[in-house]
Amino acid sequence: xxxxxxxxxxxxxxxxxxxxxxxxxxxxxxxxxxxxxxxxxxxxxxxxxxxxxxxxxxxxxxxxxxxxxxxxxxxxxxxxxxxxxxxxxxxxxxxxxxxxxxxxxxxxxxxxxxxxxxxxxxxxxxxxxxxxxxxxxxxxxxxxxxxxxxxxxxxxxxxxxxxxxxxxxxxxxxxxxxxxxxxxxxxxxxxxxxxxxxxxxxxxxxxxxxxxxxxxxxxxxxxxxxxxxxxxxxxxxxxxxxxxxxxxx
Amino acid sequence: xxxxxxxxxxxxxxxxxxxxxxxxxxxxxxxxxxxxxxxxxxxxxxxxxxxxxxxxxxxxxxxxxxxxxxxxxxxxxxxxxxxxxxxxxxxxxxxxxxxxxxxxxxxxxxxxxxxxxxxxxxxxxxxxxxxxxxxxxxxxxxxxxxxxxxxxxxxxxxxxxxxxxxxxxxxxxxxxxxxxxxxxxxxxxxxxxxxxxxxxxxxxxxxxxxxxxxxxxxxxxxxxxxxxxxxxxxxxxxxxxxxxxxxxxxxxxxxxxxxxxxxxxxxxxxxxxxxxxxxxxxxxxxxxxxxxxxxxxxxxxxxxxxxxxxxxxxxxxxxxxxxxxxxxxxxxxxxxxxxxxxxxxxxxxxxxxxxxxxxxxxxxxxxxxxxxxxxxxxxxxxxxxxxxxxxxxxxxxxxxxxxxxxxxx
Numbered sequence: 001x002x003x004x005x006x007x008x009x010x011x012x013x014x015x016x017x018x019x020x021x022x023x024x025x026x027x028x029x030x031x032x033x034x035x036x037x038x039x040x041x042x043x044x045x046x047x048x049x050x051x052x053x054x055x056x057x058x059x060x061x062x063x064x065x066x067x068x069x070x071x072x073x074x075x076x077x078x079x080x081x082x083x084x085x086x087x088x089x090x091x092x093x094x095x096x097x098x099x100x101x102x103x104x105x106x107x108x109x110x111x112x113x114x115x116x117x118x119x120x121x122x123x124x125x126x127x128x129x130x131x132x133x134x135x136x137x138x139x140x141x142x143x144x145x146x147x148x149x150x151x152x153x154x155x156x157x158x159x160x161x162x163x164x165x166x167x168x169x170x171x172x173x174x175x176x177x178x179x180x181x182x183x184x185x186x187x188x189x190x191x192x193x194x195x196x197x198x199x200x201x202x203x204x205x206x207x208x209x210x211x212x213x214x215x216x217x218x219x220x221x222x223x224x225x226x227x228x229x230x231x232x233x234x235x236x237x238x239x240x241x242x243x244x245x246x247x248x249x
Numbered sequence: 250x251x252x253x254x255x256x257x258x259x260x261x262x263x264x265x266x267x268x269x270x271x272x273x274x275x276x277x278x279x280x281x282x283x284x285x286x287x288x289x290x291x292x293x294x295x296x297x298x299x300x301x302x303x304x305x306x307x308x309x310x311x312x313x314x315x316x317x318x319x320x321x322x323x324x325x326x327x328x329x330x331x332x333x334x335x336x337x338x339x340x341x342x343x344x345x346x347x348x349x350x351x352x353x354x355x356x357x358x359x360x361x362x363x364x365x366x367x368x369x370x371x372x373x374x375x376x377x378x379x380x381x382x383x384x385x386x387x388x389x390x391x392x393x394x395x396x397x398x399x400x401x402x403x404x405x406x407x408x409x410x411x412x413x414x415x416x417x418x419x420x421x422x423x424x425x426x427x428x429x430x431x432x433x434x435x436x437x438x439x440x441x442x443x444x445x446x447x448x449x450x451x452x453x454x455x456x457x458x459x460x461x462x463x464x465x466x467x468x469x470x471x472x473x474x475x476x477x478x479x480x481x482x483x484x485x486x487x488x489x490x491x492x493x494x495x496x497x498x499x500x501x502x503x504x505x506x507x508x509x510x511x512x513x514x515x516x517x518x519x520x521x522x523x524x525x526x527x528x529x530x531x532x533x534x535x536x537x538x539x540x541x542x543x544x545x546x547x548x549x550x551x552x553x554x555x556x557x558x559x560x561x562x563x564x565x566x567x568x569x570x571x572x573x574x575x576x577x578x579x580x581x582x583x584x585x586x587x588x589x590x591x592x593x594x595x596x597x598x599x600x601x602x603x604x605x606x607x608x609x610x611x612x613x614x615x616x617x618x619x620x621x622x623x624x625x626x627x628x629x630x631x632x633x634x635x636x637x638x639x640x641x642x643x644x645x646x647x648x649x650x651x652x653x654x655x656x657x658x
Contacts, residue, residue, distance in 0.1 A: 060573070062573060062651045062652050082578065086572065087577075089573060089574070090574065095573050095574070101655065102570075103570060105265055114571070118576045118577070
């Protein structure tokens, strides 16, 4: 994972985002610098209006910055057109949303297969990988269930399976536990810890300190600027919760 | 990603809202069905007119009397109603014998009336009792099924003989062989010497088989009197020479009646051209029907657009999810376009079915005639409508910004 020639997962330089014109101008991001190596586990914190959603949209290639550089896994995102952006979203990023965002009337397995379909993966290969991902999140027994037949925690785990099925460079989670009870939240965060321990790069947007404590690094945004950047554990080590559990055993 | 996958997404989308998809399909179904059926009805009535033209004998001309010149203009010039000359047998023989009408092949003077015919207590109204010369039969395209026609000698001797049509046979004789029997018309006994073949193509107003044909002299003697002829029937030498024959007859009669073109006291009618006009009317009628049907198809198409716009709005979030997961614009466009095309093509196919089944039944006395090209056209148009009317909503879906789409509740 720490190959000498591998570009960092995220390389953000003086990123700015302005909405509107003239008097109505809103500076959502005022110059963000952020370097995230592969294998890192970053929590982005901030109150609403701090710019964390804007940052998340830009990192997720759903939006483009007004100025500044953004490289994802060595790819300069600002220079891409819409079609290339959707390709990057498909191959390089796995999204986990607060409201799960699974397709209704579609089974768990089909939901997990969806990014592979858009990635052009053949049928058998697709099924194999989707089943493996569902197995990883502990839902092998629920592959044929529709979202409305699953609990919130289970739905979010399907969403996590969908996010990691393409083996993306980055898993981007936006308030992943915002709609979950404590137990389900714990399960989902434990899942993220395991994924990170297995080498996945994860960025979690949250406003809860509890959730941020799972990460190896916590960043706090205020008014479009990073005001705090705390390293909680080494980027190439285990995530802090797993370290503690391991120590306790 | 494959077209097959996009197709599956589209079918799933349609099945998610079966009632709505069904009703939208119904709009196209009615449109396509109406186009096929109404064109078939138009075609059917056209075919009926065609059949009547060929029954008539396409090179038939008739000369009839016209009282008072050619209407108001002539009347006001002379101050009074101009003298009306009768159409006479000598007019007919002039037309038959003159060298100045090479396009006229046969001429028959006609005195006709309607009369009740009776046979042993059975009685029937015969709409056309025709007194004429033997040449009338070939002119009117009548052929004998049984017996013989009368001869010129019988005309000269005013023989009381008659040739009757199939309707008269049915009404008066039923199953009895009419040949040699005697029927009464206007109190005069006529011996039936021949029976005509059925012409068919009957309409409510005009049954060409309800006819009795007898020598001119006999009919004038007993039924119509020796006044003017009802008409002079003329056969042109060929269908293409009817116009020339019409002009020649007009010239000869203007001279014979001592009138001018402005004060003509007769009219030469080209029966075929009359029916051709009627055929033209039928065509206009067909076009009108097709236009009405096309409008209903258009309305159906707008229904597709409407429902697809609703679908796209409803599924904005789904579109956002798909885009976040890396769906290309073309994949979203394809999905919704295929949904729209499927709606209209399924509607189109069912419409073809309804149209074809519907055209097997008589509609308002007209047997519809299916036009294969109308089926292809209607079906093709329905598919095209799906593409055109689906492209607006599909484009809207494809252009949605993923962030806004994801925020949509």
